[in-house]
Amino acid sequence: MSKSKFVVPCADRVAQLPPYVFATIFAMKEQALAAGREVIDLGVGNPDGRPSPDVMEALNAAMADESWNCHGYSTFKGLPRLREAIAAWYFERFGVGLDAETETLPLIGSKEGLANLMRAYLNAGDTVIVPTPCYPAYFGAARLCEAEIFEAPLREECGFVLQWRDIPAEVADRARMLILNYPHNPTGGACDLAFYEAAVAWARKHQVMLVSDIAYSELGFDPEQAPPSLLQVPGARDVGVEIQSLSKSHNLAGWRIGFAAGAAEAIGNLGRVKSNVDFSLFGGVQMAAVAALEGDQKVCAGNRELYRKRLVRLASGLSKLGWQVTAPPATMYLWARIPAPWGDDDFAFVRDVFDATGVLLSPGSGFGAHGKGYARASLVIDEARIDHVLGLLEAADLTWK
Ligand SMILES: Cc1ncc(COP(=O)(O)O)c(C=O)c1O
Structure with a gap:
């Protein structure tokens, strides 16, 4: 046969x-x-x-630590120690106080978090507004949710900062999510806090979730004005989640470490998706991330x-x-x-x-x-x-x- x-x-x-x-x-x-x-x-x-030498030392120390087996599965929500370090970093860097337990979540790189957040919030046929040009991973993540992508133009003459008039009202009303990314890949454009204030007002008006990707927040060149966070805006946490990465700022791209912060409900739903598809990060990498966040940021x-x-x-x-x-x-x-x-x-x-x-x-x-x-x-x-x-x-x- x-x-x-x-x-x-x-x-x-x-x-x-x-x-x-x-x-x-x-x-x-x-x-x-x-x-x-x-x-x-x-x-x-x-x-x-x-990476900074203390980050590599922290990884080695975790691996050698006999009192704790970092080689086993971590907890779904990541180590409390890392969530506390994330909350402390937010406070230090942006003056934003977060509840470590409910408003932070370690990610296996921010790319993973962005994709799983879309999975948590986008049904097939839902509209996600993606200002473009953009980090191309947003497209694939949205398509895997069978979501419809509306590409809002980012104009060179506006410093590649999203202009609200470029989102038609009917798109704004039907959209479920808007992705923001400042400082911006690929253009290097940057926004100020007033832009985030307008974003929060816009999101409330149209009942759209804001996802702010700040993978480059530590790579602003103006010493007088470090890039802000969406979460600095009062009420931002009701409508938004921020996604951060240690890949570029701390030279840890291959280690796969980032985190989400913001709306407790969204963080919870992201965690629910993640607990079905992954098992958090290697404990050694989480302790290295603690060292990266708590270190001198040199x-x-x-x-x-x-x-x-x-x-x-x-x-x-x-x-x-x-x-x-x-x-x-x-x-x-x-x-x-x-x-x-x-x-x-x-x-x-x-x-x-x-x-x-x-x-x-x-x-x-x-x-x-x-x-x-x-x-x-x-x-x-x-x-x-x-x-x-x-x-x-x-x-x-x-x-x-
Ligand atoms: C805007 C933006 N967000 C997220 C990422 C992904 O970073 P990570 O290495 O944390 O997955 C990148 C990587 O290039 C990026 O440019």
Whole structure:
């Protein structure tokens, strides 16, 4: 009897997922590396710095601690010690007092938390407003909920800060969630507290949940004005949840550690989803996160200075090559319009630059409809290497000059 081969089709919601932009550029990189070419990857925002030594010591200490077996399952809600450290950090950094038990929740990276929060709140067919360009993971997470995505435009002339008039009233009224992300990936745009005040008023009016992703809150370049938190607004906790990450601020991207803070009910519902799909984080990583949050934050200050210098170097070099670039007030990215000869075809531009130089950028349309015609460079190489990149771009016979 012959066994016929068969393929079980995956669920429609998975089949319909678009390719993740970073997976696409990663494939380009792999192909080039396999062919023995030099690649300089400015595509993914993967920090090149190292965590603070106390963070690594805390991990080692937890692993060696005989009085507590951190190697077993943790509790669903994460260690109380970490939740207390999160609440203390919020108070120290933003003057916001949180109840550690009900208003904080450790995450296995903020990407996980964002996806599971959407799962907790979005039914199939619900509308989520995603201002774009945006961190592309929002799209996949919303699509996995079979939610409808409304892309509100973020305009360069407004510093990429969401303009409320760009959300039609009927969309606002039917929407269930709005995603905010300041400081902003990919543009580096930043908002002030007045923007969050307006966001809370808007959310109340339209009864929409606010999700504020502050993965880059520690990477603002203005020493006089650190980026604010949504939760600083009185009443924000009734309508909003904030999601934070230690990946970029503390150079812990591979450790997978972030946290959610805000509305107790939403934190509870997020916890309910998570308890069905994961088992919190490795205890050693949680104790390392305690050290990161309670430490001197020098690593964040170091990153701010590092990224600012790299930004200035790259932005001024590209300007000399004829690019139209404006240095943003925060983050670890440079977002720029692609040169005129490519029109709006950012994928073609990224491929041409890559083929000519081995320098890998991210195509703007991978960040949503309103990213079309732009490209993003991550500032994850040192200044000498940035000079090398500028030399390669200048030497390549690309027609932007
Ligand atoms: C805006 C934004 N949010 C969240 C994340 C995910 O961070 P994490 O490593 O905590 O999952 C990223 C990563 O690039 C990001 O840019």
